[in-house]
Amino acid sequence: MTRVLSAVAWPYANGPxxxxxxxxxxxxxxxxxxxxxxxxxxxxxxxGSDEHGTPILIAADxxxxxxxxxxxxxxxxxxxxxxxxGLAYDLYTRTTTRNHHAVVQExxxxxxxxxxxxxxxxxxxxxxxxGRTLPDRYIEGTCPICKTPGARGDQCDTCGNQLDPADLxxxxxxxxxxxxxxxxxxxxxxDLPALAxxxxxxxxxxxxxxxxxxxxxxxxxxxxxxxxPRAMTRDIDWGIAVPLDGWRxxxxxxxxxxxxxxxxxxxxxxEWARRTGDPDAWRTWWNDPEALSYYFMGKDNIxxxxxxxxxxxxxxxxxxxxxxxxxxxxxLNLPTEVVSSEFLTMEGRKLSSxxxxxxxxxDLLSRYQPDAFRYFVAAAGPEAQDSDFTWSEFVRRTNDExxxxxxxxxxxxxxxxxxxxxxxxxxxxxTDADRAILQTAEQxxxxxxxxxxxxxxxxxxxxxxxxxxxxxxxxxxxxxWKLKAPEQRERLGTVLHVVAQCVADLNLVLAPFLPFSxxxxxxxxxxxxxxxxxxxxxxxxxxxxxxGYPIITGDYTATPRWERRAVVVGTPVGKPAPVFAKLDAAxxxxxxxxxxxxxxxxxxxxxx
Numbered sequence: 001m002t003r004v005l006s007a008v009a010w011p012y013a014n015g016p017x018x019x020x021x022x023x024x025x026x027x028x029x030x031x032x033x034x035x036x037x038x039x040x041x042x043x044x045x046x047x048g049s050d051e052h053g054t055p056i057l058i059a060a061d062x063x064x065x066x067x068x069x070x071x072x073x074x075x076x077x078x079x080x081x082x083x084x085x086g087l088a089y090d091l092y093t094r095t096t097t098r099n100h101h102a103v104v105q106e107x108x109x110x111x112x113x114x115x116x117x118x119x120x121x122x123x124x125x126x127x128x129x130x131g132r133t134l135p136d137r138y139i140e141g142t143c144p145i146c147k148t149p150g151a152r153g154d155q156c157d158t159c160g161n162q163l164d165p166a167d168l169x170x171x172x173x174x175x176x177x178x179x180x181x182x183x184x185x186x187x188x189x190x191d192l193p194a195l196a197x198x199x200x201x202x203x204x205x206x207x208x209x210x211x212x213x214x215x216x217x218x219x220x221x222x223x224x225x226x227x228x229p230r231a232m233t234r235d236i237d238w239g240i241a242v243p244l245d246g247w248r249x250x251x252x253x254x255x256x257x258x259x260x261x262x263x264x265x266x267x268x269x270x271e272w273a274r275r276t277g278d279p280d281a282w283r284t285w286w287n288d289p290e291a292l293s294y295y296f297m298g299k300d301n302i303x304x305x306x307x308x309x310x311x312x313x314x315x316x317x318x319x320x321x322x323x324x325x326x327x328x329x330x331x332l333n334l335p336t337e338v339v340s341s342e343f344l345t346m347e348g349r350k351l352s353s354x355x356x357x358x359x360x361x362x363d364l365l366s367r368y369q370p371d372a373f374r375y376f377v378a379a380a381g382p383e384a385q386d387s388d389f390t391w392s393e394f395v396r397r398t399n400d401e402x403x404x405x406x407x408x409x410x411x412x413x414x415x416x417x418x419x420x421x422x423x424x425x426x427x428x429x430x431t432d433a434d435r436a437i438l439q440t441a442e443q444x445x446x447x448x449x450x451x452x453x454x455x456x457x458x459x460x461x462x463x464x465x466x467x468x469x470x471x472x473x474x475x476x477x478x479x480x481w482k483l484k485a486p487e488q489r490e491r492l493g494t495v496l497h498v499v500a501q502c503v504a505d506l507n508l509v510l511a512p513f514l515p516f517s518x519x520x521x522x523x524x525x526x527x528x529x530x531x532x533x534x535x536x537x538x539x540x541x542x543x544x545x546x547x548g549y550p551i552i553t554g555d556y557t558a559t560p561r562w563e564r565r566a567v568v569v570g571t572p573v574g575k576p577a578p579v580f581a582k583l584d585a586a587x588x589x590x591x592x593x594x595x596x597x598x599x600x601x602x603x604x605x606x607x608x
Contacts, residue, residue: 019346030512044090079552083552109327113324114325136154199224202334203220234256302338313333317332394583424569534554
């Protein structure tokens, strides 16, 4: 058994999340975590709502709320949506807890004590109309290095270089288009050059494993070429106080939201441990060098997970060129792998809440089954390259693959068993064909499991559905519905027993991808309907006296093993209900109209 930390990107709480967000961090991390639990590993899956930073202030102003009121509202919405999607967190929390503030401040002190913070006078961007600090990401201009327009004030997504807002050519505020005013201000900078050698050695070691996706490792190594100190404090009145004399008393100096957000993986682990009654339980995932940690996010956050967060960890541990000693948390593990997905577009357009090119998770789940969306992401999502969500493809995959493939196999298996026996029949003598299809189903555990473990989920679900196709072919070839004569009854029982075993096997293989339907399929074959434990929302009190809030948690101890479980002869099987809902072709046109998009030549709304 291996300790596995699933560190899932923290959704930003300035509004509800759309399908592009959860396609990048949500579904891939849950598939992986569910599989690793089934494979017998001790998994800790943590995340929470990222609630600090200027965008929260801007959104709160627009909504007529305080920042805390906005964070409270959006945290609840996001938590409910992620739970409705079946994301099996051990703890989904938030960054406004007192626990998180304390952990972040301890990390800051450790990095500062080891000498990796440099105090500098620098220029900060101010909005001339409001006098409020503009965050780096809210300033856009032309990149001074590659000359590409649309570069942000913190980095250029085209060339990958770290930037400062003052470096941009023709900088403009993304909020109102005005030219920022740059003023002198005092800040703490993380001395990344003093950590560059250690970062480079760690990335080279990660590259040598051959496990990281090539685009992620290349991007991560490239950004080391222009490494320089990076400001980790901001002129803002919403965030975590700088825990030093002369700074903590200043209400307009706070820690940079990206310094505090990535520490959330650690603070959430500590909060989880405290809530279990064993406050040091988190250490087995963070201090044990044999433990593994996987960080899931979209590609726009690679910099913060392959440079900033590892640099913070190295600095806290005292493993940079300045040396130093670990703080009270001890030597903390660096990421085993940064698992970054590419972008999901929609109908050929970039998803954008501000431009109304968006499908919110809540809206999608109000009309469609969560497993239909989870299947689309696994089969056609942005794993290693950008992918496009279209309603026509969503309908096609739901109807042609889920309904006609897997759903049809489950339904006709349960229906034939119900009509012919009313229970799982015993198997007589097996033929070569029987043994071959049983082997196909059982081998899927190794094949699919190996692919999920290597974060190749598209290939994994493809192999699972290939096996589904083989079992469907076995049923069609053996035509059990024609075995009606009394002397054929034993053979009928054998065929249906074999198919039931294959369905049970493939249901477990598909459970990480399709947890809701996995429970429905198990129930259809007479099981308890509890093979995929589900998360739940729990209202809790702040551990250190703050206001209460909802969390996502769950009991996943009943997770079945990743292996064949023999079907039990005599288990009653009732008349099944369809597992998946077939979608009407009109869905395409209806959804495009909701988005204000036209149906091209009527083809997008044609029957599937």
